[in-house]
Amino acid sequence: MKKFNFTITHKGSGLARAGVIETPHGDIQTPAFVVVGTKANVKGVTPEMLKDIDVQVVLANTYHLYLQPGDELVRDAGGFPKFMNWDGPTMTDSGGFQVFSLGAAFGSKVSKVAKGDETEVVKDGQQLCQIDEDGVTFKSHIDGSMHRMTPERSMEIQWNLGADMIFAFDECTSPLAPHEYQKEALERTHRWAERSLKRHNELDQDNMQALFGVVQGGRFEDLRRLSAKTLGAMDFDGFGIGGSFNKEDMATAVAWVNEELPEDKPRHLLGIGEPLDLFGAVENGCDLFDCVTPTRHARHGLLYTLDGPINLMNSTYKTDHSPLDEETGSKVGKQYTKAYLAHLYRSKEMLAGTLGSVHNIYFMVKLVEGMREALLNDTWDQYKETFLERFYKK
């Protein structure tokens, strides 16, 4: 029995499409915004609240759960979805991004999205991981203990964590790495993809988990296309688009990849969540995205409105008794004033992070739902233009 299925229900212009991913824990209407629940919980937000704001999918981090509380404990709990009391579709990432965070990016100011004028890697820390052909050795950020991750271990850990959709083990490189290194890493990632597939097929004989291969290649068109073609020919259930980008041409890089990937499998743009980037990703054929930015912003007082993000710590909001947002349908936005939320943030009340996260997640979920509607109704250009004009004007 096939437990996963992806159906494209409507095609937009270019590579854009709307569809449905069937999983053992329910259907996902795509494009969809995937919420990040790093350690088997979305910070400050209950699963009930996630349901209430129409969240479809939760993604947990393999690296974090492996270290704490440990994948075997999570397996004994029935997998991370049951552990956290979330009965909808789920994903775990491969741990590859943490290799980047602990390695190439550690102690530096490099993010996975580079601005066009960045050319040098400024580092002031030591790398916490070493990569070799077989896998990665890394130091725990919690207690400094040494650990080993390989494609096989990643599959075993993700099997224990028990998400519906999982990712092949990959190396996420720095956007500033030269072509030569990107190519070397890419070829290794492809070999790791084969090994991930093999170990996954041994473990998951009943097709309980869909395995996504992760396309890398940094900012280079030849490498991105090569990676998409190579992985696209393997027997994956879907694809992640990982790694680093130029801020200015992320959409272009996504198009390179999606022109090569098989059309009939879902595509997840990993770790990207800026509204502008989401429009570019959907236009260029992506179906899923996850990002911690909306919840991280929320914990720091940056809340989304159709007129762009507002910083509740700004003194102007102390006495602004108007609702946070009456336009998007956000319950938090309607029920709480800017002055109240500003009070909670200034008083460092934990409820601030909770209400803010619920609002920002709602905002992102509805933004992407709106993209889906616009695709289905062939009103994409209008939807995009209306949204971007207001959101980025400020």
Add this chain to the structure above:
Amino acid sequence: MKKFNFTITHKGSGLARAGVIETPHGDIQTPAFVVVGTKANVKGVTPEMLKDIDVQVVLANTYHLYLQPGDELVRDAGGFPKFMNWDGPTMTDSGGFQVFSLGAAFGSKVSKVAKGDETEVVKDGQQLCQIDEDGVTFKSHIDGSMHRMTPERSMEIQWNLGADMIFAFDECTSPLAPHEYQKEALERTHRWAERSLKRHNELDQDNMQALFGVVQGGRFEDLRRLSAKTLGAMDFDGFGIGGSFNKEDMATAVAWVNEELPEDKPRHLLGIGEPLDLFGAVENGCDLFDCVTPTRHARHGLLYTLDGPINLMNSTYKTDHSPLDEETGSKVGKQYTKAYLAHLYRSKEMLAGTLGSVHNIYFMVKLVEGMREALLNDTWDQYKETFLERFYKK
């Protein structure tokens, strides 16, 4: 039009009673556990969650809201209940307890409940407040600025904060203060009660707020009875029982007071929330109680079960995949395992405090609801014995 009303619907043995307090924002079935929302929010818990666990009343702290964000800002927001999006009945305290915290208790290890063998005040800090006949001068714990509180100011501030039920300004003394000082403070508190009533009647000509007088008198029977008699003769809508007690004879002290207070007005035991004390309070004629302990405990990993509180940081719970509590009807207790909650506490996830608080508040609300049922069904002794035997056996 009278907007407040208290009806005793059933009498138990001794001073115990069940009743209904009518307020402009709905009825309160008593006895009832009042939840503390210090700065116009219950830490980590949304008003929607409070409704969901049948919380009837929220109490905010006058001292805290006066300092941050300021009572005038809260007035402009329409009062603290509207500010925090809570549409049920509400209270604010008088600020008198903070006078105690900043004064007699500051920098010492004295709590308002003394064990029988405590006789000395150990102090290692300076008092942050000075009391005189007219009122109190105190230093803000936030920025060190100087402030002045008088009975009149307390009424004005509480008028601005806009709760349904408010308290006369009082001095909460140390349980270790001698009779002579207790008597002096008590007489001052009675004069402050008269002044509070006068200012309240000037402000609240439409009876929007019910004013409760606060009985003091420490551990001394003569003073407790004197205070109850004196305040009971004044035109208050209800009474708070404040101040300090001996742990061992709190119920006795409460009985002294309630034997003197008029029977037909509600009585609120201020800041007491230990289950054993609640049984003693209800048996001896109290109708309301508030306490931060259940939520404070919850934030530190101490969660309530019928077999007593359990500390989720205890290593035994790391691998305990049984639900936290399947007996009381707590949704959190049923939906989350001890191992999961232990993981959240160990990972310092803010969701731990939220789920724990919802559970502990539910536990207290249902415990007191159970007391009400037991009074109505004349099964008090059985209910009390069954609960206390399990809860305190461990």
